Structures are given as structure tokens and as C-alpha cells.
Amino acid sequence: MNESRVYGCHVVGAILDHAPERILTVYFNRGRFDERLNALRVRVASLGLASEECRKDTLDRFVGPITHQGVVARVRPATTLDERALYQWTETAAQPLLLILDGIQDPGNLGACIRNADAAGAEMVVIGRSQSADLTAAARKAASGAAEWLPVARIGNLARVMAGLKEQGVWLLGADAHGECPYYQADLKGAVGLVLGAEGTGSRHLTRESCDATVYIPMLGGVGSLNVSVASGVLLYEAQRQRCEDG
Numbered sequence: 020m021n022e023s024r025v026y027g028c029h030v031v032g033a034i035l036d037h038a039p040e041r042i043l044t045v046y047f048n049r050g051r052f053d054e055r056l057n058a059l060r061v062r063v064a065s066l067g068l069a070s071e072e073c074r075k076d077t078l079d080r081f082v083g084p085i086t087h088q089g090v091v092a093r094v095r096p097a098t099t100l101d102e103r104a105l106y107q108w109t110e111t112a113a114q115p116l117l118l119i120l121d122g123i124q125d126p127g128n129l130g131a132c133i134r135n136a137d138a139a140g141a142e143m144v145v146i147g148r149s150q151s152a153d154l155t156a157a158a159r160k161a162a163s164g165a166a167e168w169l170p171v172a173r174i175g176n177l178a179r180v181m182a183g184l185k186e187q188g189v190w191l192l193g194a195d196a197h198g199e200c201p202y203y204q205a206d207l208k209g210a211v212g213l214v215l216g217a218e219g220t221g222s223r224h225l226t227r228e229s230c231d232a233t234v235y236i237p238m239l240g241g242v243g244s245l246n247v248s249v250a251s252g253v254l255l256y257e258a259q260r261q262r263c264e265d266g
Contacts, residue, residue: 023096025156026078026087028055033164034094035062041095045070048078048089056089082156097154100172102180105145108170109187112142114210116258117189119145121177121226122217123247126152130161131248132215137165139255140262141213144169147177147226150217181229184212193222193230194250196243202234207258215254218247 049072118136193214216222
């Protein structure tokens with residue numbers, strides 16, 4: 020059976036909330052009984068799902084000596100959208116806000132970007148497959164549950180998909196250190212896809228060329244750039260601010 024393991028109270032709780040049918044078995048640290056774990060135990064039992072009480076070192080063997088917070092779940096993988104499903108979704112969405120990620124290799128950054136997208140009201144995250152981290156357990160943990168309900172599309176040919184999105188009326192705005200204007204001068208109130216690239220190198224050339232326009236985030240101190248997850252938060256919340264002002 021195709022399956023994976025996820026860990027952490029937020030992630031396991033999000034799957035219980037939104038897709039309990041994905042849960043195969045939930046493993047708890049039998050020596051830990053804090054409020055969050057006890058609440059998860061009650062919910063697992065109320066849903067009639069399989070669970071086991073294990074030693075902490077058993078959980079460590081499942082996922083490694085990481086901060087799993089005393090809970091690990093064996094789950095069916097979450098479904099990600101393909102190119103066709105992405106187009107079907109954008110055809111029916113009214114003025115969607117998408118986050119498009121090109122070559123984000125660090126699972127923690129990928130998860131943090133997904134968490135930002137959910138928090139700022141984006142409707143979907145689009146991830147290019149090439150040189151990109153997968154939605155691993157570490158990425159899902161960093162997303163703090165958001166990857167379990169926010170639609171995510173994993174795309175092979177990102178430039179082709181960006182061209183298709185433009186045909187559907189989505190305006191693509193790329194973040195670039197040498198962008199055309201500061202991010203707060205861009206109009207982010209319509210159907211918009213915010214495009215961010217890999218840590219350090221930014222988007223690939225073809226991805227940048229596929230954007231309708233580029234913006235930069237002014238750097239006023241000694242550092243030259245922001246972490247990609249921080250940059251995504253800046254742009255997403257500027258889009259949210261403009262949309263709220265627009266009514």
C-alpha cells in the first residue's frame with residue numbers, strides 16, 4: 020500500500036479534521052499525556068481509527084530523532100492536483116490568489132510558504148517539480164497543517180502552466196531582486212499568481228520570462244535578500260491588504 024508518515028500535533032490534527040479517511044494508524048508516546056495529545060487520543064477514538072501507544076524510541080525510529088511532539092500517523096498520501104485539475108479550478112475561481120513556487124529545495128521553506136499562503140488567504144499553491152522539494156513529512160510539519168487542506172498542484176512544465184494561467188486571465192507577478200518596481204506599487208487586487216524562486220538563486224530564467232511583471236522587496240539593511248518563506252509572506256499579505264481595501 021502506498022503510504023507515508025506524518026508527525027506533530029498540528030499536522031495530525033489537521034488530517035483528522037479534514038481527511039480522516041487518510042489515517043491508517045496513529046501512534047502515541049505512551050509516556051506523554053499533555054492536553055494536546057489527550058485531545059488527539061479522544062478524537063482518534065471517537066472516529067474509530069486505529070491507534071497504538073508506543074515508547075518514545077519507537078516513534079523516533081519511525082521518523083527520526085526530531086520534534087514529533089509524541090504523535091506519529093501512518094497515512095495515505097494526500098492528493099495533489101495535476102495540470103488539468105489546476106486549469107479546471109482556475110476557470111471557476113473568482114479573482115484567485117495563487118502562490119507559484121519554482122525550485123524551492125528546502126522542505127522547511129516549502130512548508131512555511133504553504134503555511135503563509137493559507138494564512139494570507141491564497142486559494143492554491145503551485146509547485147514546479149523540477150529541482151523542488153517534495154511534500155515530505157518535514158514540509159508538512161513546517162506547514163503546520165495547512166498542506167492538509169490548502170489545494171496544492173505539482174507541475175512538471177511550470178512555464179507551460181504559467182502560459183496557460185495567463186490565457187485564463189491570471190496576472191503573473193514575479194519576485195526578483197532586480198524587479199521593475201517595489202512590491203507595494205503593484206496592483207494585486209485581481210486574479211494574481213505570485214511567483215517566487217529558489218533560495219539564493221531566485222526563479223529560473225524561463226520562469227522569470229513567463230511573468231507579466233516583476234517586483235522587488237526593498238532591502239534597507241546590510242543583508243541582500245530575505246528567506247523565500249519570509250518574502251512569500253510579505254507579498255501575500257500585501258495582496259491581502261490591497262484586496263481588503265478594495266472592498
